[in-house]
Amino acid sequence: MNSAYLELIRIRFLTMLAYRVNYYSGILIYTLNIGVYYFTWQAIYGGQGTLAGFTADQMTTYIAVSWMARAFYFNNLDREIANEIRDGSVAIQFIRPYNYIMVKMMQGLGEGCFRLLLFMTPGLVIACILFPVQLPTEPRLWLIFAWMLFMSFLINTQINIITGLSAFFVENNEGMMRMKRVVVDLFSGVIVPISFFPGWLITLNEWLPFQAITYLPSSVFTGRVPQDEILGVLGVQLIWLVVLSIPIVWLWRKARLRLFVQGG
Numbered sequence: 603m604n605s606a607y608l609e610l611i612r613i614r615f616l617t618m619l620a621y622r623v624n625y626y627s628g629i630l631i632y633t634l635n636i637g638v639y640y641f642t643w644q645a646i647y648g649g650q651g652t653l654a655g656f657t658a659d660q661m662t663t664y665i666a667v668s669w670m671a672r673a674f675y676f677n678n679l680d681r682e683i684a685n686e687i688r689d690g691s692v693a694i695q696f697i698r699p700y701n702y703i704m705v706k707m708m709q710g711l712g713e714g715c716f717r718l719l720l721f722m723t724p725g726l727v728i729a730c731i732l733f734p735v736q737l738p739t740e741p742r743l744w745l746i747f748a749w750m751l752f753m754s755f756l757i758n759t760q761i762n763i764i765t766g767l768s769a770f771f772v773e774n775n776e777g778m779m780r781m782k783r784v785v786v787d788l789f790s791g792v793i794v795p796i797s798f799f800p801g802w803l804i805t806l807n808e809w810l811p812f813q814a815i816t817y818l819p820s821s822v823f824t825g826r827v828p829q830d831e832i833l834g835v836l837g838v839q840l841i842w843l844v845v846l847s848i849p850i851v852w853l854w855r856k857a858r859l860r861l862f863v864q865g866g
Contacts, residue, residue, distance in 0.1 A: 606700060607708045614712025622720060629725045632669050633732065639665045640733050654797040660824045661795075663736050666729040668792050668820045673722040675755040675815065677710045680779050683766025688773075696858065703763060703854060710759045738825065746832060750819035753839040758815050760846040761786065767850070770857040791817030811842040 618625070640662055647658045656664065683706060686692040695702040729735055738744065765782045769775045787793055789812035796807055796817045807813055818835050821827050827835055 604700075607704060610705060610708040611712040611715065614709045615716050618713055618716035619720075622716075625717070625721045628673070628721060629728065632673055632721075632725050633728055636666050636669050636729050636733065639669075654795065655826060656795065656797070659734065659736055660826060662734055663824045664795060664820050666726065666733060666735045667823050668816050670722045670726045670729065671751055671754060671816060671819060672787075672792055673725060674714055674718050674751060675758045676717070677713050677759060677762060679706050679710050679759060680762040680766035680782065682706070682709075683763065684769040684775055684779065687766075687769040703850060706763060706766075707756075707759060710762075711755070714755050738823065743823065743825075746836075747819060747823045750822060750836065750839060753836075753843060754815045754819055757811055757839065757842050757846060758786065760843070760850060761811065764846070764849055764853060767853040767857055770853070786812055786815065789813070790815040791820065811846060814839045814842045 643661050643665065644658065647653060647661070651657065653661075683692075686695075692702070695705070726735075730737065761782065765775065765779055768778060772778065789796075789807055789810060791813060796804060796813055799807065818827075818838060822832055822835055
């Protein structure tokens with residue numbers, strides 16, 4: 603990897619470190635979210651053994667892992683890109699000796715590293731103390747989950763980049779960004795596991811990239827995916843990583859021909 607891109611990761615990490623108090627409060631907010639979902643699902647189960655293939659213990663772990671995984675892969679690159687397009691500062695990126703899309707990916711990765719170390723990890727520890735979370739003990743499963751979590755970051759970031767680049771064509775994509783956030787949280791399985799969706803919606807979701815962000819990694823981590831099917835799940839993430847790169851390249855090439863500055 604080019605040293606300039608590595609420097610971008612370091613700079614974004616240090617920038618986030620300057621505002622770390624915001625993320626300490628974020629840990630509290632995410633822990634409260636987990637608590638609300640935990641007690642809600644406990645009431646839904648009401649002593650039942652399983653629902654939609656989840657035991658109550660698996661659901662507790664799924665909730666904690668899913669929300670803390672979101673703490674890692676979440677970023678606002680779509681808003682950053684849209685703002686740079688609207689104020690015209692993106693124009694300077696066309697003459698700089700690096701790829702703008704890669705710059706944004708590296709900045710997002712720097713933020714993700716910060717969130718992993720100072721948000722996700724301590725948050726998961728607190729969740730394990732407060733709630734009956736049962737983490738796997740098999741090192742292989744932890745390694746697989748770490749890789750899948752990294753892929754989740756890449757796929758979510760690709761979706762954010764696509765949404766941000768749409769500002770080249772619609773000028774004001776605020777509504778699109780808000781809709782994207784709701785859609786990702788819902789259809790990735792953060793709010794409700796996808797196995798609780800009606801059959802037709804589960805089938806539709808299999809043709810969308812969102813399950814590869816949260817539902818599949820968390821399902822593997824909680825032991826709901828048989829060992830012989832894990833490779834196929836990894837393949838799903840890889841396929842979406844490749845597929846989503848196509849509209850990014852197309853949008854960026856089209857954008858270079860459409861660039862204008864609002865108000866200038």
